[in-house]
Every structure is written in C-alpha cells, then in structure tokens.
Amino acid sequence: NAGVTQTPKFQVLKTGQSMTLQCAQDMNHNSMYWYRQDPGMGLRLIYYSASEGTTDKGEVPNGYNVSRLNKREFSLRLESAAPSQTSVYFCASSRRGDSKETQYFGPGTRLLVL
Amino acid sequence: AQSVTQLDSQVPVFEEAPVELRCNYSSSVSVYLFWYVQYPNQGLQLLLKYLSGSTLVKSINGFEAEFNKSQTSFHLRKPSVHISDTAEYFCAVSSDGGATNKLIFGTGTLLAVQP
Numbered sequence: 001n002a003g004v005t006q007t008p009k010f011q012v013l014k015t016g017q018s019m020t021l022q023c024a025q026d027m028n029h030n031s032m033y034w035y036r037q038d039p040g041m042g043l044r045l046i047y048y049s050a051s052e053g054t055t056d057k058g059e060v061p062n063g064y065n066v067s068r069l070n071k072r073e074f075s076l077r078l079e080s081a082a083p084s085q086t087s088v089y090f091c092a093s094s095r096r097g098d099s100k101e102t103q104y105f106g107p108g109t110r111l112l113v114l
Numbered sequence: 115a116q117s118v119t120q121l122d123s124q125v126p127v128f129e130e131a132p133v134e135l136r137c138n139y140s141s142s143v144s145v146y147l148f149w150y151v152q153y154p155n156q157g158l159q160l161l162l163k164y165l166s167g168s169t170l171v172k173s174i175n176g177f178e179a180e181f182n183k184s185q186t187s188f189h190l191r192k193p194s195v196h197i198s199d200t201a202e203y204f205c206a207v208s209s210d211g212g213a214t215n216k217l218i219f220g221t222g223t224l225l226a227v228q229p
Contacts, residue, residue, distance in 0.1 A: 103158075103217060104159075
C-alpha cells in the first residue's frame with residue numbers, strides 16, 4: 001500500500017516548456033487535489049477533483065490544467081512554464097469530498113523553472 | 115471568507131521543554147480544524163483534528179490542541195518535545211457548505227528542537 005505517489009520527484013524546466021506532473025493513489029479515494037507550496041505562503045489549492053470525471057478550480061489555477069484520468073490518477077499540466085511556477089507541488093487525496101475528511105499527501109515534486 | 119493565521123514562522127525550543135504553536139482562524143460558519151506536520155523532504159501528514167464534541171484533541175505522539183470558539187483559536191501544545199519533533203507544522207480549516215473539502219492552510223510554523 002503505497003498511499004499517494006508522485007512523479008517526478010525533481011524537474012528543471014526552461015521558461016515556455018511544458019510538462020505533466022503525475023499523481024496516483026491506491027486507497028480507493030474519491031477526491032484528489034493539487035497544491036503548491038511556496039516559502040512563507042503555506043499550501044494553496046490549484047485544482048481539485050471531487051470525484052472521478054469532475055474537476056474544479058482552486059485558489060490559484062492560472063497557468064495549469066488537470067486531468068482526472070480515472071479514480072486512481074490525477075495529473076497536473078503546465079502548458080508553458082513560467083519562473084513564477086517554481087514551487088513544490090503536492091498531490092493529495094481523501095476518501096470523500098466531505099469537509100471533515102483527512103487528506104493524505106504525496107511526497108511532492110520540486111519544480112524549478114529557469 | 116476563511117483564513118488561518120500562524121503568527122510564529124519559527125519556534126526554537128530546547129529538548130524536553132514545553133512548546134505551544136499558535137493558530138487563529140476566521141470564519142463566519144462552523145469550522146473543522148486540523149494540524150498537519152511536514153517532516154523534512156516529506157509530504158504533509160495529519161497530526162490531529164477537531165470536528166465536534168470535546169474541545170481538547172490529542173495525537174498519538176503527545177501533542178494536543180484545544181478548540182476555543184470565543185477566541186477563534188486552535189493552539190497546538192506538547193509538554194516535552196523531542197529532537198524528532200523538528201518539523202514544520204501547518205494549521206488548516208475547512209467548513210461545511212461546499213461541495214468539496216477545501217482546506218485553507220496557514221503559512222506554517224517551523225519547530226526547531228535543539229539538544
């Protein structure tokens with residue numbers, strides 16, 4: 001039982017390049033989330049998926065797109081990377097989208113955009 | 115709109131000393147409160163949470179937090195810290211009424227335990 005896994009662990013991009021961050025969970029959770037973590041700002045929600053087949057914007061969605069490929073997988077795509085997207089990205093999942101539910105986090109992807 | 119304030123960005127403390135990490139929130143509706151911990155180079159994991167009932171909640175490793183509605187606070191305490199408690203601690207809030215569990219995080223407090 002691996003929990004939430006993310007690939008890659010590290011990535012360096014040049015401005016304008018594109019990439020997809022992958023996330024998978026093996027806990028049969030319905031809801032999945034993408035956050036970014038920046039120094040002094042805590043975690044901010046980029047996009048979430050309440051259930052398979054649905055996605056919605058969070059607090060900071062500009063410059064990103066997501067795909068809920070199936071119940072297990074939720075990917076985050078940067079179409080044209082910018083230096084402002086240098087950050088640590090965390091994927092999380094929860095059993096349901098209920099406000100009381102615990103979220104389970106992956107180990108993160110560290111992205112540097114030059 | 116909800117918000118969470120963690121005023122202390124860093125709290126240095128000696129091993130075996132007590133510690134309190136402060137968290138205040140603002141919300142116009144009933145809230146659920148969480149403390150997550152992030153060890154170096156890892157993702158976040160739940161430490162404890164308040165949903166309802168007893169206002170004092172405890173974790174398995176000796177931390178506790180008390181929900182204080184009148185002061186809109188959810189401070190985290192431990193009577194005696196260990197070196198292994200060194201980590202960043204995030205307070206978070208969510209509330210009913212939305213379709214999805216949208217957690218609002220504070221900016222985090224780095225607990226630095228020194229020998």
